[in-house]
Amino acid sequence: MKRLWSQITASVLVNSIYQMKNYPVVLINTALSPISFLVLIFLVSDGALLGESILGGLIMAMFQGGIALQSDLSHLKNDFKLQDIVVSSPTNSRVYVAGMALSEIVYSSPALIILSILFVLTIHVSFLQIIGIVLILLMVFLSSVALSFALSTISTDIVQSHSFSRLITILFTSLAPVYYPVSLIPEALQPLAYLSPTTYAAQIAQHLAGLTQVSSEMFIFDWLVLLTFTTIFLWVGFRKARWRDI
């Protein structure tokens, strides 16, 4: 158990704490990106969509954390051969990914803390609803972590890995209505939005927070879809990941 803790801490230290300590500029960057969107949506909607955009910011922060894992792991693997160094150590792939994933949360903690404070100040929900929202954030995070890990182990250089990241980000965050209700998207384009798990996550979160409401059938359906996405991503992620090269 102690050993496991050390192994996880090693990843968190290397991929976030030491980085933040030695290059403080990265802190500003991670805090800024989810919040800038929030400010934009808040201004455009005249404050009407504040709740939605705070939730969207949280979902984005979690999702981007997962995606960032992809480029971080590829970078560490291809440019520093860190994967070779770790594979040939007692740390296994699950522990390595768990530590690295945690490091992404630590890394996004400035944004997460600001958003959580805003959330508590503006949205009044019960404890149970908060649990539900946290669960959703976790599922979004797990999906993107699993996908990221698989892609990073397959990547051979940074250019390839950047294209992977861009692709996922476009598919799952730019196209998906995360910061606003799906009803704001032109009807013809709505089916596209439903291809992304983040759409379902946002819908559940908005419903739970007492913002945009959906029918109870839709609510259950959203949960099922999100669970399915998460399971598939986790399964594919760990099956397709190439810990030992072939």
Add this chain to the structure above:
Amino acid sequence: MNAGELRCVNLGKIYEGNNEALSSVNLNIPTKGIFSIIGRNGAGKTTLIRILATLLEPSSGSATINGLDIMEDADELRKKMAVVPQEGRPIPWLTPLQTVSSYLMWRGDSYRVSRRKADEALAMVELQEVSNRLNYKLSGGMRRKTLLAMVLASDAEIIFLDEPTTGLDPISRQVIWDLLIDIGKERFLFLTTHYLEEAEAVADSIGIFDEGSLLALGNMDDLRAGMRYQYSVKVSSDIDTSMIEGIVLKSHDEQSQILTTREEAMSLSNMLISQGVQFSMNPVTLDDIFYNIAGRDIDNDYEEYGGGRM
């Protein structure tokens, strides 16, 4: 029992695109002391090291280290081994101390213990002065040493080093050699190198690789014993070599090197002394052996090289 040895049986690797990097390697060496493989670029050294270090799957054959199979018992092996990859680089935003200590934490040491061990190992490679400087501010040689400190600080009994001294100055190289020799007294070091003098200086036994095959194996005496001509005579002036049994190599600076038998070398040197010609006579070096085994134009005599094979 297979304990105490590294054994490869018909180990082969074909990369995607039908690129054969290893062809049926059979190797059987004790896992103590220092073993070095030498070979030209593309000989398959890295491929072999990565397969043995459980980083790459072989296409055929099998290998065991101390009785543990590299495929089946990988988890068990990984507790006992450590690797410095050929192109490994310390992460730029860490310091050497952070690099070594986080590695030790991945190996299971606590934060406190890892810091202490890291300090000791960095002192061993003479990096204590820069142990808190960011890695990107270190020289290339210091970075190499940081990676070495990482595995030296670990409790791994089996250490793979892929070209550990590339990019080091001659003095640093000597420091590392001394260190490797020290480590080799207690643990098993498996290293690759292009520097023949390095293999000769540190290794207890040497494998010569070319085109994915092991061509010769053994300690220097074994390798020498496998040569038909075990002596090398170097002469700087032009002499008549037509009567001498052996191989005559002419270098671009008019030097002649004659590889020959002990008896021939003796009589040749007597002759050169009586003529007052300057010369040197030595047992063949690893260079001579290597060029004769893996050289482009292999002499027929040497193609049947069989010395020291196990």
